[in-house]
Amino acid sequence: MALSREQMARRVARELKDGYYVNLGIGIPTLVANHVPEGMDVMLQSENGLLGMGAFPSETEIDADMINAGKQTVTARPGASIFSSAESFAMIRGGHVDLTVLGAFEVDVEGNIASWMIPGKLVKGMGGAMDLVAGADNIIVTMTHASKDGESKLLQRCSLPLTGAGCIRRVLTDLAYLEIDNGAFVLRERAPGVSVEEIVARTAGRLIVPDDVVEMTF
Amino acid sequence: MAGLDKRVNTYEEALAGLTDGMTVLAGGFGLCGIPENLIAEIRRRRVKGLTVVSNNCGIDGFGLGVLLEKRQIRKMIASYVGENALFERQLLDGELEVELTPQGTLAEKLRAGGAGIPAFYTATGYGTPVAEGKEVREFRGRRYILEEAISGDFAIVKGWKADHFGNVVYRHTAQNFNPVVATAGRITVVEVEEIVEPGELEPSQIHTPGIYVDRVILGHFEKRIEQRTVRA
Numbered sequence: 335m336a337l338s339r340e341q342m343a344r345r346v347a348r349e350l351k352d353g354y355y356v357n358l359g360i361g362i363p364t365l366v367a368n369h370v371p372e373g374m375d376v377m378l379q380s381e382n383g384l385l386g387m388g389a390f391p392s393e394t395e396i397d398a399d400m401i402n403a404g405k406q407t408v409t410a411r412p413g414a415s416i417f418s419s420a421e422s423f424a425m426i427r428g429g430h431v432d433l434t435v436l437g438a439f440e441v442d443v444e445g446n447i448a449s450w451m452i453p454g455k456l457v458k459g460m461g462g463a464m465d466l467v468a469g470a471d472n473i474i475v476t477m478t479h480a481s482k483d484g485e486s487k488l489l490q491r492c493s494l495p496l497t498g499a500g501c502i503r504r505v506l507t508d509l510a511y512l513e514i515d516n517g518a519f520v521l522r523e524r525a526p527g528v529s530v531e532e533i534v535a536r537t538a539g540r541l542i543v544p545d546d547v548v549e550m551t552f
Numbered sequence: 553m554a555g556l557d558k559r560v561n562t563y564e565e566a567l568a569g570l571t572d573g574m575t576v577l578a579g580g581f582g583l584c585g586i587p588e589n590l591i592a593e594i595r596r597r598r599v600k601g602l603t604v605v606s607n608n609c610g611i612d613g614f615g616l617g618v619l620l621e622k623r624q625i626r627k628m629i630a631s632y633v634g635e636n637a638l639f640e641r642q643l644l645d646g647e648l649e650v651e652l653t654p655q656g657t658l659a660e661k662l663r664a665g666g667a668g669i670p671a672f673y674t675a676t677g678y679g680t681p682v683a684e685g686k687e688v689r690e691f692r693g694r695r696y697i698l699e700e701a702i703s704g705d706f707a708i709v710k711g712w713k714a715d716h717f718g719n720v721v722y723r724h725t726a727q728n729f730n731p732v733v734a735t736a737g738r739i740t741v742v743e744v745e746e747i748v749e750p751g752e753l754e755p756s757q758i759h760t761p762g763i764y765v766d767r768v769i770l771g772h773f774e775k776r777i778e779q780r781t782v783r784a
């Protein structure tokens with residue numbers, strides 16, 4: 335069965351390492367914060383200018399001056415720091431963030447990513463996503479494998495305007511965990527109960543299926 | 553000390569000199585840390601044809617969104633449209649000129665604008681529509697695009713506390729774009745929740761030194777919350 339949003343977040347959380355500074359995008363990436371493994375300490379960066387994002391506040395703690403990049407009310411954890419947007423993106427652009435997790439509309443075999451507009455239909459704006467994908471070495475894209483109409487989002491070439499060129503190496507979908515290498519997706523893990531055949535059928539870009547594709551366990 | 557006393561008493565004085573066609577830089581992120589009373593004063597003055605530079609354009613009915621309603625903005629430079637339906641509609645209809653700019657590039661353009669740096673190279677946006685028409689240059693094997701600085705006729709800023717000299721501190725994440733915006737206005741106007749006596753702010757804790765600030769006004773703020781989220 336396809337992974338739930340929570341399972342996707344749990345799978346991504348396995349890529350965390352003790353001492354990491356991590357930027358989590360809006361949506362499924364945000365949920366990763368709930369699955370930091372026991373005994374591990376990571377510091378969450380929110381690009382509106384907060385390093386050390388804590389839990390959501392209680393009703394009495396809510397403060398209009400304390401939000402994350404998704405504009406949700408949050409708290410700061412002990413050891414947090416707060417700074418300007420220029421400082422925030424200096425740390426992103428300067429490569430100081432260890433892991434970035436973000437969503438996308440499409441990813442292709444060259445590591446291109448599209449996530450900010452659908453011409454004529456929808457304009458979300460890129461926000462900080464272009465800076466994040468250009469500034470980070472270590473990026474995981476999380477998205478559903480196919481659109482609601484069943485169209486693959488893992489393509490030979492992105493059809494939408496790009497957010498970044500040649501910058502994505504790892505993708506977690508609701509069906510699989512894949513790496514991008516040498517102009518192809520490489521299937522590394524499949525969701526529990528999802529067959530390799532289904533993943534092949536739903537991947538439009540060139541896909542390499544090694545002999546040892548692991549089934550994820552939760 | 554009169555020459556260095558930046559305090560003004562009315563919002564009319566605070567934005568004296570703002571006229572049609574000017575460029576206004578606005579601090580804030582979403583609805584957090586926005587100069588809400590200065591925005592209301594721009595609306596009241598009915599100035600038109602503005603170029604507005606801000607990360608977002610508020611929401612329908614609050615923040616910079618109210619200037620879209622009155623068609624006072626000719627051009628918007630921002631990183632995020634998000635859930636602002638009127639912004640998205642005016643953009644898609646071609647009614648509003650929009651220069652979507654990556655958030656970090658926008659912050660750095662403003663920083664550069666205030667620091668006298670005309671342009672800078674960044675990898676952000678290389679290979680995307682943002683790079684169209686921009687100079688590309690390679691440094692140490694990687695390609696970068698040239699981005700030009702932004703400065704404005706007016707900068708409107710929301711601070712927490714300021715003193716008579718225009719030294720400002722911000723509260724929590726209401727800091728966001730405010731300090732960079734404050735540096736890049738020909739006339740920088742800061743509205744704050746509290747004006748304190750000179751000497752009350754710890755010199756080493758000041759976020760925006762008064763040299764960047766021309767006018768300070770005491771305001772009352774609604775501080776609307778965009779995404780009220782609590783833990784279970």
